[in-house]
Amino acid sequence: MSSFVIKSIGNALNATSLISSKYAVKKAINIFASPRKGRYNDVQKQIIESAFYEEIRYNNMDIATYRWVGKGKTVLLAHGWESNASRWAYILKELKAQDYNIIALDAPAHGRSDGKQFNAILYSEFINVVANKFNPDVLIGHSVGGMASVFYMHKHQLPSIKKLILLGAPAHFTGVFDRYKSMMGFNTKISKGLDNIIIERFGQPVSYFSAANFTESIDAKGLIIHDKKDRIIPYEDGLLIANRYKNSEFISTTGFGHGLKDVSLTPKIIEFIND
Secondary structure, eight states, rough: HHHHHHHHHHHHHHHHHTHHHHHHHHHHHHHHHSSSSSSSHHHHHHHHHSEEEEEOOOOOOEEEEEEOOOOSSEEEEEEEEEGGGGGGGGHHHHHHHOOOOEEEETTSSTSOOOSOOOOOHHHHEEEHHHHHHHHOOOEEETHHHHHHHHHHHHHHHHHHOOOOEEEEOOSSSHHHHHHHHHHHHHHHHHHHHHHHHHHHSSSOOOGGGOOOGGGGGGSSSEEEEEEESSSOOOOHHHHHHHHHHEEEEEEEEOOOOOTTOOOOGEEEEEEEEOO
């Protein structure tokens, strides 16, 4: 959506909040949690056609998983917002060449997985179900998939996972939420209402859900990669995660953007996995 449309929606909800703040806040959280894309198009379907497809059940929802079978280490891939497992196409060939056993999943309300709304906590539970089935040695998460991976590791700590790779991951939910509020131009009434919804639904304030803080409890060795010109998740988020995640190394890039889909990074990722 254009910035004009986004601001128009924000202004409309601000006006609505004067009449019914409860309704306006509900609409605001629904917009935040509803991906506008992420289901497979025809080109993306071709990328995952070569994988063994399997659905795993969680709380009456099907989690879509894709497996490229190998005899080496098991690597679990978690994509980001408004994406799907096809986003890993740029690195699949190299991972297959290492004979890794590769698993990718679709997030809630993305790809072929069930759901109409998304949040990183639910995504972390999707990751938990898939990880318990396949016992990965390595977990790689991009963007909010990285945040969900940290949430998962913080809560569940599966012993088989020895390496965690975070690509352009947000350091904290506060930043993600504040950027959404600012982008929409929400007034104080809606902003406070959104904060209250998080407490009601998840039992903790927005500030609690900090990937950077959660990494302090993770034993797996970490690799954090973040681009200085990332326009989606600020570079400072990567630095903050690296600062809190003691058992980790940090790679700074320039010009690869939020996607970090550059072939020059692949050997570094593989080296980290094999080390």
